[in-house]
Amino acid sequence: AQSVTQPDIHITVSEGASLELRCNYSYGATPYLFWYVQSPGQGLQLLLKYFSGDTLVQGIKGFEAEFKRSQSSFNLRKPSVHWSDAAEYFCAVAPGGAGKSTFGDGTTLTVKP
Amino acid sequence: DTAVSQTPKYLVTQMGNDKSIKCEQNLGHDTMYWYKQDSKKFLKIMFSYNNKELIINETVPNRFSPKSPDKAHLNLHINSLELGDSAVYFCASSQGVENSPLHFGNGTRLTVT
Numbered sequence: 001a002q003s004v005t006q007p008d009i010h011i012t013v014s015e016g017a018s019l020e021l022r023c024n025y026s027y028g029a030t031p032y033l034f035w036y037v038q039s040p041g042q043g044l045q046l047l048l049k050y051f052s053g054d055t056l057v058q059g060i061k062g063f064e065a066e067f068k069r070s071q072s073s074f075n076l077r078k079p080s081v082h083w084s085d086a087a088e089y090f091c092a093v094a095p096g097g098a099g100k101s102t103f104g105d106g107t108t109l110t111v112k113p
Numbered sequence: 114d115t116a117v118s119q120t121p122k123y124l125v126t127q128m129g130n131d132k133s134i135k136c137e138q139n140l141g142h143d144t145m146y147w148y149k150q151d152s153k154k155f156l157k158i159m160f161s162y163n164n165k166e167l168i169i170n171e172t173v174p175n176r177f178s179p180k181s182p183d184k185a186h187l188n189l190h191i192n193s194l195e196l197g198d199s200a201v202y203f204c205a206s207s208q209g210v211e212n213s214p215l216h217f218g219n220g221t222r223l224t225v226t
Contacts, residue, residue: 034214038154043117043203043217088154100169101215103156 002027004093006104013081014112021076021107023091031093033074034101035065038088047089050074061085086111116140119204119218126194127226134189134221136204142216144168144209145187147179150201150220162187163209194225 003026013019025031032051036044048059055067065076074091088108094101117138126132138145146169147159161169162181176192187204204218 036215036217041219043205043219044156044215045217046214049214090156101158106154106156108154 002031002093002095002102004091004102004104006089006091006107008107009105010108010110012110012112015083016080019076019078019081019085019109021089021091021109023074023076023104024072025074025091025093026072027093027095029095030069031095033065033067034092034094035059035063035074035076036090036092036103037061038090038106040087044090047076081109081111083111083113085109115218117204117206117216117218119202119221121221122219123222123224125224125226128194128196130194131190131192132194132223133191134202134204134223136187136189136218138185138204138206138216140206140208140216142206142208142213143184144207145181145184146205146207146215147187147189148203148205148217150203152200156203160187160189191223194223196225199223199225 005024034049035047038044047063048057050057050067088106090106091104092101119136144163146161150156159173160179165181178190181187201220201222203220205215207213
């Protein structure tokens, strides 16, 4: 069965600093990979996804993620964080499509002024 | 025009009661889901329907019964509510093809007292 690990439960960065959120997955083949963001009191919103092709994918809100097969990782990055980026971030893996997504435990991002 | 809408947003009830949560999507998707998010923000899939047919039924107490009258609606009925049912319940939809991401509603916060 597939699994997802987000090693960082909580990350604090200063506004304007760069950000990297880690995600490691376990699956036999190349899975479908997603990053979602959840703002307080809201549902999850898709930031970006990877299925095949270019291993660096661009998403909304200035986020990007890089798929590294050798490391079974799909880390999320942003060059300059804004206060509005404070939220919960979830990595998800779906070997058979979005419906069978397994979510990581999430990383809470706090942005310091 | 909300894509995935759930009602109610908050639900406070006593143990032993029966309650329902409704979900509607106007995205034209053919697959809908119920997810449960606990107090630690862990997300777990409960059910999935594709064109009104149940396709995912995780290990969930049979006090939980989903109903899909048509592919735009997926309701969740919960009998004999228990304290441990307190959580945020998210409805989601997808097009059902493998690379289609999930679109989430804003959640229903259920509190059982």
